[in-house]
Each structure stands twice: as C-alpha cells, then as structure tokens.
Amino acid sequence: MQHFEQSVYNLIVETSTNLPGDVRKAIQAAQEAEDRATRAGLSLSTIATNIEMAECNVSPICQDTGMPTFVVHTPVGANQIVMKQQIRSAIARATKDGKLRTNSVDSLTGANTGDNLGPGTPVIHFEQWEKDDIDVRLILKGGGCENKNVQYSLPTELEGLGKAGRDLDGIRKCIMHAVYQAQGQGCSAGFIGVGIGGDRTTGYELAKQQLFRRVDDTNDIPELAQLEDYVLENANKLGIGTMGFGGNVTLLGCKVGVMNRLPASFFVSVAYNCWAYRRQGMLLDAATGEIKSWIYPSGTDTPMKSAAADAAAEAVSANAERREVVLNTPITEEQVRSLKVGDIVIINGEMHTGRDALHKYLMDHDAPIDLNGSVIYHCGPVMLKDEEGWHVKAAGPTTSAREEPYQGHIIKKFGIRAVIGKGGMGPKTLAALQEHGAVYLNAIGGAAQYYAECFKNVNGVDFMEFGIPEAMWHLKTEGFAAIVTMDAHGNSLHADVEQDSFAKLAQFKEPVFN
Numbered sequence: 001m002q003h004f005e006q007s008v009y010n011l012i013v014e015t016s017t018n019l020p021g022d023v024r025k026a027i028q029a030a031q032e033a034e035d036r037a038t039r040a041g042l043s044l045s046t047i048a049t050n051i052e053m054a055e056c057n058v059s060p061i062c063q064d065t066g067m068p069t070f071v072v073h074t075p076v077g078a079n080q081i082v083m084k085q086q087i088r089s090a091i092a093r094a095t096k097d098g099k100l101r102t103n104s105v106d107s108l109t110g111a112n113t114g115d116n117l118g119p120g121t122p123v124i125h126f127e128q129w130e131k132d133d134i135d136v137r138l139i140l141k142g143g144g145c146e147n148k149n150v151q152y153s154l155p156t157e158l159e160g161l162g163k164a165g166r167d168l169d170g171i172r173k174c175i176m177h178a179v180y181q182a183q184g185q186g187c188s189a190g191f192i193g194v195g196i197g198g199d200r201t202t203g204y205e206l207a208k209q210q211l212f213r214r215v216d217d218t219n220d221i222p223e224l225a226q227l228e229d230y231v232l233e234n235a236n237k238l239g240i241g242t243m244g245f246g247g248n249v250t251l252l253g254c255k256v257g258v259m260n261r262l263p264a265s266f267f268v269s270v271a272y273n274c275w276a277y278r279r280q281g282m283l284l285d286a287a288t289g290e291i292k293s294w295i296y297p298s299g300t301d302t303p304m305k306s307a308a309a310d311a312a313a314e315a316v317s318a319n320a321e322r323r324e325v326v327l328n329t330p331i332t333e334e335q336v337r338s339l340k341v342g343d344i345v346i347i348n349g350e351m352h353t354g355r356d357a358l359h360k361y362l363m364d365h366d367a368p369i370d371l372n373g374s375v376i377y378h379c380g381p382v383m384l385k386d387e388e389g390w391h392v393k394a395a396g397p398t399t400s401a402r403e404e405p406y407q408g409h410i411i412k413k414f415g416i417r418a419v420i421g422k423g424g425m426g427p428k429t430l431a432a433l434q435e436h437g438a439v440y441l442n443a444i445g446g447a448a449q450y451y452a453e454c455f456k457n458v459n460g461v462d463f464m465e466f467g468i469p470e471a472m473w474h475l476k477t478e479g480f481a482a483i484v485t486m487d488a489h490g491n492s493l494h495a496d497v498e499q500d501s502f503a504k505l506a507q508f509k510e511p512v513f514n
C-alpha cells in the first residue's frame with residue numbers, strides 16, 4: 001500500500017481541477033440550448049472557459065472546494081485505520097499546494113484550522129466488499145449549494161404547488177419546489193440528488209449518494225426513471241436559468257433513490273449540487289495502492305469549446321442593447337447612478353474582498369482602510385504565499401444573500417459604491433443602493449480561475465486572523481467583468497426572476513403520477 005496516499009492526493013487534485021466528462025457533456029448541452037447572446041448564454045461561455053482554465057492551470061475550478069467527502073470500498077481485512085490517516089495527510093498536502101481551500105472552521109471560535117483537518121473534516125465513509133480492489137470516490141460539494149439542500153416531511157403544503165401527499169405525486173412536487181427555492185443561489189444550472197424515505201440523516205445520505213451516479217445513467221426502478229425524466233424536463237420550464245439570470249436551462253441532472261421509512265415519517269431529501277459538480281473516483285490495487293483506473297469519464301476527453309466563448313463575447317458586444325461600462329476605482333455616485341440592470345461593468349483599480357466575518361465586524365467597528373467609492377467583492381479566495389508574496393489561485397464570488405442583514409448599513413456607513421457577489425440580495429440592500437447611490441454586480445459563480453486572472457497583484461491584507469477565505473484582501477484589478485443585476489433605481493433582476501418562476505411553478509400543481 002506504499003502508493004495509497006499519493007493516489008488519494010492525485011484523486012483530490014483531479015477532482016478539484018478537472019470536471020468529469022459526463023458533467024461537461026451536460027454543460028455543453030446547456031450551451032446548445034441557450035442563445036449565446038443572452039445573459040445565460042454568456043455565463044455558460046464563461047463557465048466553459050473556466051473549466052478549461054482549471055484543467056490547464058491544475059487549479060481549483062471553484063475556490064470553494066467544499067466538504068471533502070470520501071466513500072471507500074475495501075476488501076475484507078484491509079487496514080482502514082491506516083487508510084484514514086493517509087487520506088488525512090493527502091488532504092493536508094493538497095491544501096498546502098493550493099488544490100483545496102482552507103475550509104475547516106471551528107464552529108464556536110471561527111478559527112480556521114488551515115489544513116482542512118478538524119472534527120468532522122474530511123468526511124470518510126468505509127464499506128467492505130468482496131472484491132479484490134479498493135474503490136475510492138470523492139465529492140467536493142461547496143457550501144453555497146449545500147445551503148440550498150432541503151428536506152420535506154410529507155404530507156405538507158408547498159407554496160405555489162399546494163398539498164403534497166405521501167405518494168409519487170407528492171414527491172414530484174417536493175422536487176419541483178426544491179429547484180424553485182434554490183433559484184440561482186447554488187450556482188445554477190445544477191444537479192440534484194433526491195432521497196425518498198429513511199430518517200432525517202439517512203434520507204440526506206441517500207440524496208448525496210445519488211450524486212455519485214453518472215449523469216447519463218438510467219434509474220433501475222421504472223417509476224423513478226420516469227420521475228427523473230419528468231423533473232429534468234419540467235424544472236427547465238421554471239425559467240430560472242444559469243446563475244438565476246433567466247433562461248432555458250435551470251437543471252442539468254436529477255437522480256432519485258429510495259429506501260424504507262418509519263410508518264410515522266416520510267422524508268424527501270434533496271441535495272443540490274452546483275454546475276461545478278466535482279466528483280471522481282478510482283480503483284486501486286489493494287496490494288500497492290496504485291491507480292488501476294478512473295471511475296468517471298475524464299474531463300480531458302471532453303474539451304469545452306473555448307472558441308465559442310470568444311464568439312459569445314463578440315455576440316454580446318455586438319448587441320447594441322447591452323451597454324458595457326468601464327469603471328476605475330474609486331467610483332463616484334454619479335457613475336453608479338447612471339447604471340441600469342443588464343449593463344456589463346468592467347472594473348479596474350482596486351477591489352477589497354469581504355464576506356461573513358468582515359461584514360459582521362464592520363457593523364460596529366471602523367474599516368482598516370478608506371472605503372469611500374470602493375468596490376467590495378463577496379469572495380473567499382484560495383491564496384498561496386511564496387518568497388515574492390501572496391498570489392490569488394482561485395477567486396470566484398460567494399453567495400451574497402448571507403450579507404443581507406449587514407450590507408445596507410455598511411454601504412451607507414463607509415460610502416461603498418459597488419458590491420460584487422452572486423445570487424443577488426434582498427429588499428434592505430436594494431433600498432440602500434437607491435438611497436446611497438450604489439450598485440450590485442453579479443459575477444459568475446464558480447468561475448474562480450477566470451476571475452483570478454483579473455487580479456494582478458495583492459496590495460495588502462487585513463484580518464488574517466479570520467482565516468484566508470474570510471480575510472480582507474486588497475487586490476489590484478484589471479478587467480473584472482460583471483453584470484448589473486440590482487441598480488440604484490430600485491430594479492432587481494433577482495426579484496423579477498423569482499416572481500416569474502413562482503408564477504411558472506403553479507403549472508405543476510395538478511397531479512401527474514396518480
């Protein structure tokens with residue numbers, strides 16, 4: 001087993017940096033289904049480019065490398081204690097090498113362990129089997145899409161859909177509702193794993209197990225195969241689209257599993273995975289730990305059409321209705337008030353990252369720098385330090401909605417003119433944008449390599465005590481493109497898409513399966 005640890009390291013790197021072929025094909029099909037010149041089409045082109053960049057740079061596809069979750073099948077008699085230790089060292093090494101973000105945080109103190117090891121991290125499930133080889137599978141599921149998981153207890157009443165009873169039709173309604181409630185915040189277009197039955201814990205486990213299925217497989221149970229097809233086809237009629245920008249493709253895959261339940265309980269558990277659906281596996285020689293084969297199709301065999309991205313960019317700039325505005329920081333009130341939902345903004349100058357810990361802190365403390373006219377980027381990057389200093393290795397946006405309780409106050413208190421994130425924000429922030437003169441820009445979630453290229457230098461950092469993802473990084477920026485989705489005139493694309501998709505949800509109210 002001298003190669004086991006190295007093989008696990010290779011698995012982590014492959015999973016984090018090279019999106020598998022079956023997932024890529026689903027994204028390519030989405031590209032075909034969207035007009036390239038639309039916001040959704042443009043976002044998919046950026047996603048395609050980012051997937052290629054991650055593979056080429058051997059760097060994380062998305063900066064949130066998630067909760068590393070391993071499922072290991074071993075022959076009877078294999079030493080699982082040693083394997084566990086070696087998985088843990090491989091995780092620590094991959095973190096040190098910038099292939100994983102430092103993602104393990106003490107829930108009471110907020111301290112980041114810095115090596116992705118800690119109580120509950122990583123997750124490792126062992127199973128014995130009667131085969132000779134070791135099967136190791138890994139999924140890196142990020143926090144933003146994890147927050148969009150949802151569990152229903154039947155019977156229930158669902159907004160927009162009415163009663164959901166303890167039958168296939170009730171299950172169908174729950175799944176449609178799960179896609180609706182995620183909107184674009186889990187970086188749609190997404191994949192869902194569904195667990196029917198179990199208790200609250202095993203139901204979610206079953207849902208997550210479904211994410212280990214191949215995107216192109218067919219369910220062995222005919223009713224569930226039918227349900228999967230139904231959901232995939234109809235969820236795309238909700239019009240939520242990539243990043244919640246509206247569009248034809250909201251869901252890329254739906255996999256449903258079933259297990260027994262208690263007479264009193266009937267759970268439908270849904271695990272939502274973003275487009276950055278990072279899972280891979282390998283079969284190992286049990287004597288040496290060497291890799292015999294990979295389990296899922298390699299991404300390398302399914303190149304994403306990057307040339308299409310250039311064509312799409314041209315198509316967009318040729319579209320006279322879409323304005324492109326270049327802004328250099330610091331930004332003035334007049335400049336932001338002239339922006340409207342739908343404009344593309346290109347930022348040059350300096351940007352400051354800030355997410356949960358910083359927003360909480362700034363509510364009742366001063367900022368370490370002057371933020372007048374500044375741009376705050378909701379981002380927790382992957383950073384590496386060498387003799388020359390810090391480097392940005394991956395830096396896509398995080399879900400902005402978490403900052404809703406703080407953002408409006410902070411914008412006004414410090415004179416911030418632009419907030420960049422993803423998934424949009426709520427009415428409090430929208431009101432503050434209007435009152436103070438500021439704008440919300442939506443960047444493409446998961447496009448961490450694409451945005452990392454825009455950061456030309458790390459000018460400084462504050463609050464390193466919050467840990468790397470939560471620190472306030474001051475970044476020299478060139479050509480950072482994002483779309484205005486909330487402007488200073490009270491308009492919000494997010495509110496519009498939510499309202500529109502809610503109206504569309506009602507068409508799924510009538511029984512289909514019974």
Ligand SMILES: O=C(O)C[C@H](O)C(=O)O
Pocket residue numbers: 063064142143144145185186187379380396397398399445
């Ligand atoms: O933590 C992050 O960087 C992103 C997170 O996965 C999110 O989707 O909000």
Ligand code: SF4
Pocket residue numbers: 062063064065066141142143144145185186187274275276396397398399445446447
């Ligand atoms: S930022 Fe988006 S793509 Fe990345 S882990 Fe979160 S939900 Fe997934």
